[in-house]
Amino acid sequence: MTDLNPGGASSSPHELIVAGGSLYFVATEPANGEEVWRLVGPAVAPEISSIPRPLMVGGSNTIAGTNLTDGSVVMLFVATAAGPVAYGPFSPTTTSPTLLTLAIPPTVALGNGFASVQVINTDQSFTTSNIVPSLLVGDPFDNIPTITHFNGVGLAPPEVGIGVAHSDVVVRQGTEVTITGTGFNNPLVNLFTAAGNVGPLAPLGGGTATQFRVVVPAGAPTGPGNFQVVNAPYDGNVLSNAVAAVIGARPAISSVTVSGDTVTVNGAGFSSLSVVNLFNVQGGGVVNLGGFGPSGPRVPLTIVSDSRFTFARPLAAVAGRAFVAVLNPPFIPFSSSSDDPDGAFLFPAPAPNLLTMAAALSAPAGGARTDNVEATEAPVADSARAEAGAVGESVHWTSVVLDERERRAGGSQWAGSDSRSTRALVAGDGGVMWRAPEGDLAVGLTHDDRGVGLARLQFALRTRPRTSDLLVYESGRLVARVGPYEVGDRLAVRARAGVVEYVRNDVLLWTSAATLHYPLVAAARLISSSARVVDARLEGELGTVVTWRVPDGVQVGGMRVTAERATTAQGPVLGAGSALEAGLRGEAALGIGAKGCDYCIVSTPRGIEVRAMGTVRGRWTPEPSARYRIDLGAATVRYWRGEVLLDEVPTRPALARYAPGLCSPREVRRSSARWCGRRTGPVAVISRATVSGGPDADPAQSAARSC
Amino acid sequence: MTGRVVLPWCLVAVMGVAGSALPAFAQFPQIVRDVNGGPTGSGPTGLVVVRDTLYFAADDGTGRGVELWKSNGTPDGTVLVKDIRPGSGSSSPALLTNVNGTLFFVATDGTGGRELWKSDGTEAGTVLVKDIYSGSGSANPESLVNVNGTLFFRVDGNCGEAMAPSRARPWSGTSTSARPTGTPRAWSILVVCSTSPPPTAPAQPLGSRVSSCGEVTGPGPALSL
Numbered sequence: 001m002t003d004l005n006p007g008g009a010s011s012s013p014h015e016l017i018v019a020g021g022s023l024y025f026v027a028t029e030p031a032n033g034e035e036v037w038r039l040v041g042p043a044v045a046p047e048i049s050s051i052p053r054p055l056m057v058g059g060s061n062t063i064a065g066t067n068l069t070d071g072s073v074v075m076l077f078v079a080t081a082a083g084p085v086a087y088g089p090f091s092p093t094t095t096s097p098t099l100l101t102l103a104i105p106p107t108v109a110l111g112n113g114f115a116s117v118q119v120i121n122t123d124q125s126f127t128t129s130n131i132v133p134s135l136l137v138g139d140p141f142d143n144i145p146t147i148t149h150f151n152g153v154g155l156a157p158p159e160v161g162i163g164v165a166h167s168d169v170v171v172r173q174g175t176e177v178t179i180t181g182t183g184f185n186n187p188l189v190n191l192f193t194a195a196g197n198v199g200p201l202a203p204l205g206g207g208t209a210t211q212f213r214v215v216v217p218a219g220a221p222t223g224p225g226n227f228q229v230v231n232a233p234y235d236g237n238v239l240s241n242a243v244a245a246v247i248g249a250r251p252a253i254s255s256v257t258v259s260g261d262t263v264t265v266n267g268a269g270f271s272s273l274s275v276v277n278l279f280n281v282q283g284g285g286v287v288n289l290g291g292f293g294p295s296g297p298r299v300p301l302t303i304v305s306d307s308r309f310t311f312a313r314p315l316a317a318v319a320g321r322a323f324v325a326v327l328n329p330p331f332i333p334f335s336s337s338s339d340d341p342d343g344a345f346l347f348p349a350p351a352p353n354l355l356t357m358a359a360a361l362s363a364p365a366g367g368a369r370t371d372n373v374e375a376t377e378a379p380v381a382d383s384a385r386a387e388a389g390a391v392g393e394s395v396h397w398t399s400v401v402l403d404e405r406e407r408r409a410g411g412s413q414w415a416g417s418d419s420r421s422t423r424a425l426v427a428g429d430g431g432v433m434w435r436a437p438e439g440d441l442a443v444g445l446t447h448d449d450r451g452v453g454l455a456r457l458q459f460a461l462r463t464r465p466r467t468s469d470l471l472v473y474e475s476g477r478l479v480a481r482v483g484p485y486e487v488g489d490r491l492a493v494r495a496r497a498g499v500v501e502y503v504r505n506d507v508l509l510w511t512s513a514a515t516l517h518y519p520l521v522a523a524a525r526l527i528s529s530s531a532r533v534v535d536a537r538l539e540g541e542l543g544t545v546v547t548w549r550v551p552d553g554v555q556v557g558g559m560r561v562t563a564e565r566a567t568t569a570q571g572p573v574l575g576a577g578s579a580l581e582a583g584l585r586g587e588a589a590l591g592i593g594a595k596g597c598d599y600c601i602v603s604t605p606r607g608i609e610v611r612a613m614g615t616v617r618g619r620w621t622p623e624p625s626a627r628y629r630i631d632l633g634a635a636t637v638r639y640w641r642g643e644v645l646l647d648e649v650p651t652r653p654a655l656a657r658y659a660p661g662l663c664s665p666r667e668v669r670r671s672s673a674r675w676c677g678r679r680t681g682p683v684a685v686i687s688r689a690t691v692s693g694g695p696d697a698d699p700a701q702s703a704a705r706s707c
Numbered sequence: 708m709t710g711r712v713v714l715p716w717c718l719v720a721v722m723g724v725a726g727s728a729l730p731a732f733a734q735f736p737q738i739v740r741d742v743n744g745g746p747t748g749s750g751p752t753g754l755v756v757v758r759d760t761l762y763f764a765a766d767d768g769t770g771r772g773v774e775l776w777k778s779n780g781t782p783d784g785t786v787l788v789k790d791i792r793p794g795s796g797s798s799s800p801a802l803l804t805n806v807n808g809t810l811f812f813v814a815t816d817g818t819g820g821r822e823l824w825k826s827d828g829t830e831a832g833t834v835l836v837k838d839i840y841s842g843s844g845s846a847n848p849e850s851l852v853n854v855n856g857t858l859f860f861r862v863d864g865n866c867g868e869a870m871a872p873s874r875a876r877p878w879s880g881t882s883t884s885a886r887p888t889g890t891p892r893a894w895s896i897l898v899v900c901s902t903s904p905p906p907t908a909p910a911q912p913l914g915s916r917v918s919s920c921g922e923v924t925g926p927g928p929a930l931s932l
Contacts, residue, residue: 002736019756022780024739026751032741033748036763038780041734125735 004037005029013037045127046072046119051134055115058106058139063092063117064099071123074102078136080111081192081226081242089120106142106237112226113137113147113155113165113241135165136241140183140209145229145240149180155243166244166330171225173248174218176204179227180211181240186232189214193225193247194272200230222248222306223271224329244330248306251326256345261313263345265324270306274326275299278314280347281321283539289314290324319349417526418456420446421538424519427624430540431494431501432522436463436485439531442473444493445500445520457523459493459500459512465528472502472510482509495520495540517605518624541624581629584608590628599637599649601628610639612649620646739778740785743768751776755803757810760828762788764800772797775812777828788826789833792817800824804851806858811836813848820845823860 004011011027023039048065073089087108092100115136119129138144150167171177188200198220203212225247229240251269275297278290290299303309324343444460455476462471472480492503500512589602602609608620629640639646742749742765749765761778778785791798798814810826819838826833839846846862
């Protein structure tokens with residue numbers, strides 16, 4: 001129920017007894033020692049209905065809500081350039097069930113003039129309230145200055161929808177700006193810009209405690225700027241709210257041009273702090289290729305001047321309509337218009353995506369397996385390998401592998417070559433499309449890509465130049481001749497409503513009677529030496545295939561996949577409280593175990609199975625978009641799909657801690673218990689796997705693990 | 708000093724989960740009262756419930772030693788019942804037993820040895836039942852058992868003066884001062900003086916192993932030994 005004495009120590013509950021319907025017991029924890037405890041509840045969570053707007057630092061603030069208790073305390077989160085800074089917990093000066101009075105100490109910095117409030121009921125299992133935002137001002141009597149207006153324009157956001165105080169006025173370099181507010185005391189002004197602090201600025205004469213003027217330096221860079229007043233004696237908490245304003249010009253776009261892979265944007269108000277939203281029409285919808293990702297802006301910009309910048313065409317961009325919008329901090333108020341027609345442009349069609357075996361033909365005789373075959377496309381960026389939605393993308397092929405029969409032939413005779421896509425259709429409708437080539441080849445979809453030759457392709461269309469007819473092959477067997485074709489025809493092998501269809505120029509040629517299993521990779525068999533796969537695309541809900549065969553490894557969701565295993569970065573052994581989470585499709589397993597996966601979630605053609613010590617405990621219908629998680633507790637292992645608990649089983653004492661990593665079965669057996677992931681079928685999709693949890697305290701166990 | 712221009716992930720963090728639905732919560736443990744403030748525990752022992760009130764022995768660390776406490780489950784309602792042994796010495800209440808709504812226990816006031824006490828939850832109502840061994844000697848009652856309203860316990864050695872019939876009568880008493888007029892006593896006392904094991908349950912064949920040396924009883928259920 002609760003770990004009263006967290007960590008390895010025990011709270012040792014004893015003398016359990018019921019009185020008045022409540023359970024009492026004696027327990028020990030560090031803060032209070034051995035005392036009497038009582039089981040109460042259910043816990044009541046506070047809820048804030050209103051707070052003062054603005055909140056005043058150094059003043060008294062009344063918070064209204066419900067379920068406020070004598071144990072209620074208040075947290076204040078102030079927005080700053082470095083992120084939110086937490087102040088508190090503050091004990092209210094008065095509390096009733098619906099009101100509490102909060103005195104915010106005058107030592108709290110105003111930051112960016114914006115804060116959020118949260119109430120915590122410490123006597124109700126530390127339940128927390130909703131978080132309510134407000135602008136933040138200082139009490140003049142505490143010598144805290146506050147900016148309220150620029151050139152007579154009041155601060156936004158009135159609806160507190162944006163987490164930073166800002167003004168919509170544009171202040172020009174070399175001109176005066178009138179700053180209005182409260183509590184000014186012999187002030188100076190800092191002005192933080194993309195070039196750093198271009199202040200302090202001294203006020204012009206005639207200032208008062210509520211208004212003064214300064215001149216914006218002529219050299220201040222165009223773009224966003226934060227104004228902040230500093231009171232005498234310029235030490236201590238004498239800083240005003242830092243208020244964002246526009247210096248020089250708002251961002252605006254006048255034209256966009258594309259040359260090769262470089263996109264040039266012309267306009268005004270551009271800054272080294274600018275970011276872009278880059279919208280691209282893909283698959284009938286609009287995809288934002290820009291904005292912010294986990295590690296920063298997704299589209300790096302090269303700022304040429306405040307009126308021009310460039311960026312490289314993202315790999316994920318497809319030919320067709322696109323639109324760029326520029327945003328300056330704090331972004332939402334300071335952006336180019338989202339419907340400015342001048343931001344529209346077209347991504348041109350890329351160079352053909354070719355898979356050729358020219359290099360293979362020049363490989364040394366007897367080279368049974370050649371990995372230096374030319375693939376003319378650029379290497380796939382890690383970001384492109386992230387899980388994709390239901391959109392299409394160019395097929396990225398693995399290296400071409402010469403037919404093993406070539407080796408037996410001594411390299412003197414061409415016997416064909418094979419390759420397959422690095423991505424897979426993981427569910428639903430979708431398929432592979434390409435242009436009919438001049439050479440003899442077969443392209444299609446396959447669930448089982450082992451082996452070589454046409455037999456490796458479960459569903460394939462073959463273009464045979466000698467007779468100019470299209471042939472349907474399924475698992476190496478010719479099942480249909482579906483008519484003539486011409487070079488350049490649009491060919492497709494696709495899954496529709498659970499069956500595989502063969503298509504030429506959007507006309508259905510043949511429907512397969514064979515059962516399909518996801519995931520399906522695109523696979524190609526190059527039959528003639530002149531064969532090339534041109535403009536191949538894979539569409540549908542795509543996932544990245546965990547490939548145990550790639551010699552040099554590829555990144556899959558932060559794990560390193562090699563020929564033998566997939567691992568996370570090496571780290572300490574994880575103990576109880578750790579978890580492994582991933583998407584799981586195809587035929588793969590995630591789990592923990594000392595000899596193989598003792599406690600696993602296994603994806604099979606029959607469904608998702610939960611297994612414990614070799615026993616199948618249950619089976620669920622696959623949900624392609626689901627995330628699966630295995631939690632390691634002190635005594636149990638819990639299996640989750642999303643927020644649904646699938647099963648819970650007790651662990652063996654020997655499995656007290658596990659190493660992070662996804663390991664091949666062989667390594668799992670060789671080492672002691674650990675997280676593991678393995679491919680149990682020809683195609684396994686383990687997406688975005690993460691291992692979380694604190695390190696185990698036992699260094700000996702940590703040292704024993706290496707994956 | 709607050710400096711650079713704010714970046715948007717700050718905004719997301721500050722906005723937090725505003726507007727999100729509040730979760731439901733289950734029961735949770737809560738300390739009744741930190742009787743001995745700080746990390747040193749009060750060492751509660753002998754928890755027993757009498758009329759929905761929790762009684763226990765604890766040391767609040769103020770120098771009065773281990774004494775009798777009671778609690779209604781709230782911090783303010785968790786209080787010392789009585790400093791039975793004034794000063795720094797402990798009365799060490801033990802064997803707290805509910806006999807039909809009256810708390811019996813063994814304690815020492817520092818002068819009369821370890822004897823049988825009872826309490827109605829008030830300081831005034833916390834009194835010595837009987838100085839079984841008068842003077843500083845201890846009767847050391849053990850194995851207090853409520854058997855259908857009769858408190859059985861054992862004292863060390865022979866019964867001594869406790870066996871004297873004339874000394875037996877004062878051990879009787881009423882269950883509580885609030886007992887309605889005309890209702891029978893809710894409890895009686897039977898002291899067993901033997902070094903043999905005490906009775907532990909009414910179904911146990913007691914007669915051959917213990918001897919009754921004194922009995923005071925109200926009109927409760929009859930027991931034969």
